[in-house]
Amino acid sequence: MRVALIIKTNYGGLWTVPQACALRDRGHDVVVICPPGGRLNARLTEAGIRTVASPFSFRFRPTPTTLIQLWQLRRLVHRLRVQVLYHHLYAATLAARLATVGMPMVRVQFVAGPAFLESRAVRVVERLLWRMDRAIVCGTRYTSRRYGELGVPAPRRPAVTSGLNLAWATADLPDDTAATRAEARAKARADLGLTPDQFAVIMVAYVYPPRKLAAHRNRAFKGHDVLLTAWQAFRSEHPDAVLMLVGGGSDQAGEAHRQDLMRRFGVGDDPSVRWVDTADDVRPYYRAADLSVSPSLSEGHGAPPEAALLDVPSIVSDAGGLPETVDETCGWVVPRDDAATLARALAHAYTEFRSGDLAARGLQARDRSHRHFDNRVSAVRMAQIVEHAAGVGGPPPEYAPPVTGKVFSR
Structure with missing residues (x-):
């Protein structure tokens, strides 16, 4: 498959590197769309992952520039002949969804942190827009529960930590x-x-x-x-x-x-x-x-x-x-x-x-x-989830979450 990862940062988001590598190592053609320069592009280049500069600034302002940039992002995705769009961080998620409305592709979201789901305004929007994603990979079980409250079926919100090197x-x-x-x-x-x-x-x-x-x-x-x-x-x-x-x-x-x-x-x-x-x-x-x-x-x-x-x-x-x-x-x-x-x-x-x-x-x-929290294990599991969302391969193996600590009360 041709898989494009979209992320709004060029400095953070280093968890995308092992995920991109896992997809590539499983035989997929992988490209990452993100702002040019920065630490993330350097790490991806070192890993042999192709990067493309995003034409969208990931700033949602009510100006003609925002619409123009979203149209440019849509043209870029079309030109890359993307079959699976794997988006990271909420601004990139919104951009990916809006720019590709009506395009025949599979969208998968990765949620690194749950902060946006704790905003009432965002929850109202997300209650409707989550349906645009075939799967929502939740970085924590807490995030998966929050998406469950918005009506996302359990099979479409697997919890997988991004992990560590x-x-x-x-x-x-x-x-x-x-x-x-x-x-x-x-x-x-x-x-x-x-x-x-x-x-x-x-x-x-x-x-x-x-x-x-x-x-x-x-x-x-x-x-x-x-x-x-x-x-x-x-x-x-x-x-x-x-x-x-x-x-x-x-x-x-x-x-x-x-x-x-x-x-x-x-x-x-x-x-x-x-x-x-x-x-x-x-x-x-x-x-x-x-x-x-x-x-x-x-x-x-x-x-x-x-x-x-x-x-x-x-x-x-x-x-x-x-x-x-x-x-x-x-x-x-x-x-x-x-x-x-x-x-x-x-x-x-x-x-x-x-x-x-x-x-x-x-x-x-x-x-x-x-x-x-081994990112080699989690990256493979995420690749399996992306493949399953796209109709390639069977469901990933069951995930055994760690035991949660009890609240200190002394």
């Missing part, structure tokens, strides 16, 4: 042994000025600005404010602990919001908080950390599976697919937007850090991530 965690080390990982951890902590007995907490996430259409209006969905509020309560009784926030603004508005958070919470005057702008390589920060926190108000699977690859357990909120990333052996789930409970969970993790039990959770987390 398991080799990434140790690709910069000479080997993957416990001794080598311990040595790398000691070096990372020393380089960051952390002593062996300091409790180090990390949050890795871009800072996004508040969105008008988001379910949590006037709030940024990653929950930095929730963690910083909890940290103020936690650090008053644990002054030796350190919080590392890794990630700058997602764009100019996101950076403005980050600066506002730093002022509001006095980060510049708080030696226990270190806010690192976007890092090209986050592995040293994870290796130096004892615990990862994902306090999002809305999220897919987020950072916890990535942290787990580097032996770091997580506290997550109960938002979206986050509870699917931990169980009782390797992390905690707290109610979203509940700084008081998050502070208590931090204190509980601190107690385990002092007793030596927290490191064991990290090893459990690593094992769990290897079992459930």
